[in-house]
Structures are given as structure tokens and as C-alpha cells.
Amino acid sequence: MTEAKTSAPRARPLSPHLQIYKPMLTMMMSIAHRITGATLYFGMIVLAWWLISAAVGPNAYANVEWFMGSIVGRFILFGYTWALTHHMLGGIRHLIWDLGHGFGAQEREWLAAATIVGSVGLTIALWTVGYFVMGGPR
Amino acid sequence: MSAPHRTPLSQVRGLGAARSGTSHFWQQRVTSVALISLSIAFVIIVLLLLGRTHAGVIQILGSPIVAILMLLFIFTTAYHMWLGMQEIIIDYIHDDWMKLMLLMTNTFFCCAVGLACTFAILKLSFTV
Ligand code: HEM
Numbered sequence: 001m002t003e004a005k006t007s008a009p010r011a012r013p014l015s016p017h018l019q020i021y022k023p024m025l026t027m028m029m030s031i032a033h034r035i036t037g038a039t040l041y042f043g044m045i046v047l048a049w050w051l052i053s054a055a056v057g058p059n060a061y062a063n064v065e066w067f068m069g070s071i072v073g074r075f076i077l078f079g080y081t082w083a084l085t086h087h088m089l090g091g092i093r094h095l096i097w098d099l100g101h102g103f104g105a106q107e108r109e110w111l112a113a114a115t116i117v118g119s120v121g122l123t124i125a126l127w128t129v130g131y132f133v134m135g136g137p138r
Numbered sequence: 139m140s141a142p143h144r145t146p147l148s149q150v151r152g153l154g155a156a157r158s159g160t161s162h163f164w165q166q167r168v169t170s171v172a173l174i175s176l177s178i179a180f181v182i183i184v185l186l187l188l189g190r191t192h193a194g195v196i197q198i199l200g201s202p203i204v205a206i207l208m209l210l211f212i213f214t215t216a217y218h219m220w221l222g223m224q225e226i227i228i229d230y231i232h233d234d235w236m237k238l239m240l241l242m243t244n245t246f247f248c249c250a251v252g253l254a255c256t257f258a259i260l261k262l263s264f265t266v
Contacts (some may be wrong), residue, residue, distance in 0.1 A: 133189060
């Protein structure tokens with residue numbers, strides 16, 4: 001209650017700006033979670049386009065198939081796959097924290113590394129499965 | 139921590155400055171938990187559809203189990219991403235008008251994308 005009576009504002013500590021911190025893995029992962037979330041957000045346009053084209057008919061669907069088979073299309077799909085797996089593992093990491101676990105110094109680093117290794121591994125695994133579903137080497 | 143500016147009533151309500159308490163946080167968690175299994179289902183469905191003809195694709199997408207899983211994924215994602223983007227906008231945009239515009243755009247976008255996907259799935263389900 002004494003705070004309200006002081007006339008001069010007390011010098012308060014300022015939060016250091018982002019540029020001051022040494023880049024750390026855990027910090028990069030926090031940023032990556034946000035960027036992948038935003039990527040998936042816009043990726044929903046692609047999902048909508050695909051589903052609507054399927055509902056419209058064979059010609060519209062052929063256009064989507066053509067685009068997704070192109071270099072640009074494949075790049076988008078590959079990026080989407082990684083964004084989804086990374087964001088999902090990162091999300092699970094958040095849920096582990098929400099349950100009160102994983103805050104130790106080694107645990108944090110371990111979880112961050114597991115998210116990267118896991119998401120890259122899952123992306124490669126999914127594309128390998130996809131490659132064979134599509135008929136493998138032809 | 140003492141909070142002299144908060145009345146006893148506001149402390150009992152526990153709704154905080156946004157007047158919605160922890161509901162935003164909680165809904166983000168609920169949708170996240172649901173999205174773990176729904177995203178896995180979504181990825182498996184996409185793998186099932188790879189390389190199929192249009193006729194094959196619409197038959198699978200329109201079958202009840204697949205359609206229901208897709209609808210659950212679509213609803214949950216639309217809500218989850220609406221909450222998430224709201225958070226991003228509030229963090230970075232401090233101009234009141236800009237913030238209002240972007241928050242509205244976010245709502246329109248999520249409703250439109252969610253509805254478009256839902257309509258497509260329903261159309262496939264009821265015409266196959
Ligand atoms: C296509 C599906 C998804 C989309 C479009 C999406 C989108 C987003 C967006 C835009 C954010 C806000 C990012 C931020 O505040 O930094 C977010 C946050 C979050 N997402 Fe997702 N997400 C998806 C799937 C998932 C999945 C599968 C999980 C699994 C656990 C998940 C867990 C989370 C969590 C826990 C947060 C909050 C992180 C925090 O508190 O900072 N999301 N998501």
C-alpha cells in the first residue's frame with residue numbers, strides 16, 4: 001500500500017532485449033514453434049484448396065495434382081510436413097512443461113534436441129513411405 | 139505478491155485483465171491434446187490417398203470414418219489456430235486500430251477456411 005504514496009517513479013529493471021542474449025537452442029526452438037504454427041496456419045489454405053477441388057470434380061483435382069507434383073508444390077508439401085511434425089513435437093514439449101516436468105537444465109536441452117531430431121527423422125520417414133506409396137523408383 | 143490495485147471481488151473472480159481468466163490458455167491446451175491424435179490421423183489419411191485417381195480419393199474421403207476424422211481435425215485446427223494467431227497478433231501489434239483489424243481478419247480467415255474444408259467434406263460424403 002506504500003507504493004501509491006511515493007511521488008517519484010522508482011527506477012524499474014528493464015527486460016533485456018532479444019539481441020542481447022546469446023542464441024541458445026531452447027530459444028531457437030521457442031521461435032521455431034511460433035513460426036511453424038504460423039506456417040501451418042497458412043498451410044490450411046492448401047488443405048482447403050485440395051478438398052474443394054476434390055469436391056468440385058476430376059478436372060479441378062487434376063490441377064491440384066499437377067501443382068503438388070511440381071517442384072514448388074513439393075517444396076511446399078515438404079515444408080508443411082516438417083512444420084507439422086516439428087510443431088507437434090514442440091507442442092508435446094509444451095504439454096510436458098504444463099504438467100510440471102522437464103524444466104531441469106539438461107532436460108530442457110534434451111527436449112529441444114529431441115524435437116529437432118524427431119521432426120527431421122519423422123519428415124524423412126513420412127516422405128520415404130510416401131515415395132513407396134507413389135510406386136517407388138520407376 | 140500483493141496486488142493493491144485489485145479489489146477483493148476481482149481477486150475472487152480471478153478473471154484478470156482480459157476478463158476471460160485462464161480460458162484462452164486452457165482451450166489452447168485442450169485443442170493441442172486433441173490435435174496430437176487428430177494430426178496423426180490426418181497424416182495417415184493423406185498417405186492413404188497419395189497417387190490415387192480422383193474417383194478413388196473421393197470415395198475414401200467421403201466414407202464415414204475418414205470424413206468424421208477429417209471434420210474433427212478441421213474443427214479443432216480452426217479453433218486452435220484462431221487462438222494461436224490471436225496470441226501472436228497481441229504480442230507484436232500495439233497500434234489499436236491495426237490490432238483490431240488483424241484480430242478481425244484472423245477470425246474471418248479461420249471461419250472461412252474451416253467452413254470451406256467442412257463444406258467440401260460434407261459434399262463428398264453426401265454425393266458419393
Ligand atoms: C495444422 C495444425 C496446427 C496449426 C495450424 C497450429 C497453429 C498454431 C499457432 C498459430 C500457434 C501460436 C504460436 C505461438 O503462440 O507462438 C500454436 C500454438 C501451439 N500449438 Fe499449434 N497448430 C497446429 C497443430 C498443433 C499440434 C498437432 C499440437 C500438438 C501438441 C499443437 C500444440 C500447440 C501448443 C501447445 C501451442 C502453444 C504454445 C505456447 O504456449 O507458446 N499444435 N499453434
